[in-house]
Amino acid sequence: MTDPTTAAPGTPGTPDAPGTPAAPGTPDERGHLDALRSRLAGSAAEAGVLDVAWTAVDSPVGRLLLAATEVGLVRVAFEGEGHDSVLDRLAATVSPRVLRAPARLDVVARELDEYFDGRRRSFDLPLDRRLSRSFQLAVLEHLPEIPYGATASYAAVAAAAGSPRAVRAVGTACATNPLPLVVPCHRVVRSDGTAGSYRGGPRAKALLIDLEATS
Amino acid sequence: MERFDRVVEQHGLTVLRVCRSVLPPADADDAWSETFLAALVAWPALPEDTDVEAWLVTVARRKAIDVRRGQARRALPVETLPEPPAPRAFDEVIARDDELLGAVRDLPHRQRVAVVGHHLAGLSHREVADATGVSHDAARRAASDGVAALRRALGPSPAPTVSERRASAPASPPPRPGGTP
Numbered sequence: 001m002t003d004p005t006t007a008a009p010g011t012p013g014t015p016d017a018p019g020t021p022a023a024p025g026t027p028d029e030r031g032h033l034d035a036l037r038s039r040l041a042g043s044a045a046e047a048g049v050l051d052v053a054w055t056a057v058d059s060p061v062g063r064l065l066l067a068a069t070e071v072g073l074v075r076v077a078f079e080g081e082g083h084d085s086v087l088d089r090l091a092a093t094v095s096p097r098v099l100r101a102p103a104r105l106d107v108v109a110r111e112l113d114e115y116f117d118g119r120r121r122s123f124d125l126p127l128d129r130r131l132s133r134s135f136q137l138a139v140l141e142h143l144p145e146i147p148y149g150a151t152a153s154y155a156a157v158a159a160a161a162g163s164p165r166a167v168r169a170v171g172t173a174c175a176t177n178p179l180p181l182v183v184p185c186h187r188v189v190r191s192d193g194t195a196g197s198y199r200g201g202p203r204a205k206a207l208l209i210d211l212e213a214t215s
Numbered sequence: 216m217e218r219f220d221r222v223v224e225q226h227g228l229t230v231l232r233v234c235r236s237v238l239p240p241a242d243a244d245d246a247w248s249e250t251f252l253a254a255l256v257a258w259p260a261l262p263e264d265t266d267v268e269a270w271l272v273t274v275a276r277r278k279a280i281d282v283r284r285g286q287a288r289r290a291l292p293v294e295t296l297p298e299p300p301a302p303r304a305f306d307e308v309i310a311r312d313d314e315l316l317g318a319v320r321d322l323p324h325r326q327r328v329a330v331v332g333h334h335l336a337g338l339s340h341r342e343v344a345d346a347t348g349v350s351h352d353a354a355r356r357a358a359s360d361g362v363a364a365l366r367r368a369l370g371p372s373p374a375p376t377v378s379e380r381r382a383s384a385p386a387s388p389p390p391r392p393g394g395t396p
Contacts, residue, residue, distance in 0.1 A: 025228045033227045036244060040223065040251050049256050054220075087218060096216040097255055099223070 041101035051095035053104035054087060060116050060211075061204040064181075066105045069094060072126030073108055075178050078200035093131070112181065118215030121148040123182045131178040138162070139173040146187040149212040153191040175199065181208070217267075219258055223251060226271050233275045242282050249278040257331040260324070265346050273342055318368040325349070326361030333358045 025033070044050040052074070054067040065077040067090055074094065077086040091098050102109075107125065114120035122144065132140055142160045146152045152160075158170045174185040175197045186208040190196045198205035230250055234243035253274055261270070319327060325347075332343035333354070344354035 029228060029231065033231065036227070036231070036247055037223060039244075039248055040255075043248060043252055044255055047252065047256070049252075087220075091216065091218040096219055096259055098218045099220050099255075 037100065041099045042103070044097075044099060045101060045104065049097055050099055050101055050104070051097035052087075052090050053099060053101035054090075055100060055102035055105045055109070056083060057105075057109050057112065059112060061181075061200050061207055064112070066108050066112075068104045068108065069128045069130075071128035071130075073105075073179060073182060074128040074131060076180050076182060078180070078204065080201055081199060108182075115181070116211070118211065125182060127179060127182070135161075135163075135166070135169060136173040136176065139170050140177055140179075140183050140185070143174075143184050143187065146184060148184075149215070151187050151189045151209065154188055154196065155191055157188050171196065187212075216259065216261075216263065219255055222254070222258070222267060222271075226268050227251075229268060230271050230275045233272055234279055237276075237279045238282060242286070243279075246275060246278040246282045249281070250275040253278070260327045260331050262328065262347050264348070270346055273338060277338070318365050321368065322361050322364055325353075325357045326364060329354050329357035330361035330365070334362070 041050065041053070045053065048070070050070075052067055052069060054065060056063055056065050058064075062079040063083075064079075065075070065081075065083040065086055066073065067075040067077075067087070075086060075090060077083055087098060111120055111123050111125060115123070129137055129140075139157060139161045142157060145160070146157075154167050154170045154174070155164070157174075158164050158167045161170065163169070170188070174188050177183055177185040177199065180186065180199050186198060186200075186205045188196065189209075195202055195205045195209070227247075231243065231247050234246040234250070237243075238246055250271060254271060261267075319330060322330060328347055329340075329343055332338045332346065333340060338346070340355040340358060341351050343358070344351045347354065349357070
């Protein structure tokens with residue numbers, strides 16, 4: 001653990017606020033700025049100029065970054081991916097109009113809570129698929145067909161996507177799924193039964209398979 | 216282009232202190248919010264080499280003046296001459312009018328920067344010129360060409376927000392015979 005009081009300005013982020021330097025100013029000013037930032041997020045959304053809203057939530061697979069455009073959920077990222085660099089890439093590829101704005105992610109956070117509690121088997125959320133290109137999109141769109149609690153092999157998914165020989169490409173498509181958990185790439189495993197690679201790491205993948213098998 | 220949440224993080228305190236230096240706390244909050252909302256709208260069009268803090272401080276000073284002027288208007292005694300309704304702040308119009316915002320986004324880069332900087336962020340043509348590294352005349356011309364392009368893009372039938380403001384204009388054409396709305 002690092003001691004936040006010794007962090008120099010510009011030190012990249014606590015999990016709570018990725019990439020934000022230790023803010024200067026008195027505690028009073030900092031608290032006040034937090035309130036002003038929330039108000040800004042609200043008025044920016046209302047004005048239609050909040051292109052990427054994000055928040056971070058705790059989960060059994062670690063802290064998750066959730067980001068949504070006006071279209072829908074655009075990115076779910078695990079802590080190991082570096083929330084700060086994920087947000088930087090969103091700013092570069094989607095829009096630099098990025099603000100922390102938990103309100104747009106309220107429903108996503110609630111559905112994820114229900115999922116981790118074993119009370120939800122599928123997600124009912126508007127998704128923004130712009131980070132996936134043709135083949136990956138074709139693969140990922142088949143994944144919700146794998147029932148909750150079941151798994152499918154990379155080869156089976158390749159066949160379902162109409163490219164039975166593209167097993168390796170399916171592996172890549174799943175390993176770089178921009179919407180893990182919500183688009184269930186964790187249900188795709190190797191033909192020999194081992195888990196295969198996962199953005200959130202092998203332990204997270206095993207935890208999810210186990211959660212679904214026992215809920 | 217820097218993420219806007221970082222811009223707020225890095226410069227929020229400076230802007231708050233600028234606003235508080237000229238306004239009481241609640242009004243300072245309004246000016247702070249107006250400043251960052253205008254900056255957020257302008258952000259994708261802002262040239263990479265802009266001195267962001269100087270630009271924000273300039274916008275904040277303008278917004279603080281707007282807030283104070285707004286109070287002066289409200290403080291007028293009722294027996295003074297009736298004033299026409301205050302024009303809506305350009306950023307309020309732009310923020311609520313998707314059609315206009317879309318047209319602004321479609322402007323060529325130079326015009327968009329000039330229109331957003333001058334009409335939205337409230338900078339003078341000189342300040343837009345300094346911030347973007349063009350001449351004063353070029354900034355003025357780009358803003359004027361941009362507004363003309365917006366008028367053309369938004370067509371002869373005025374958008375609702377525009378018609379609202381034109382409703383009381385003396386030059387409005389007479390209603391057609393038959394009185395269709």
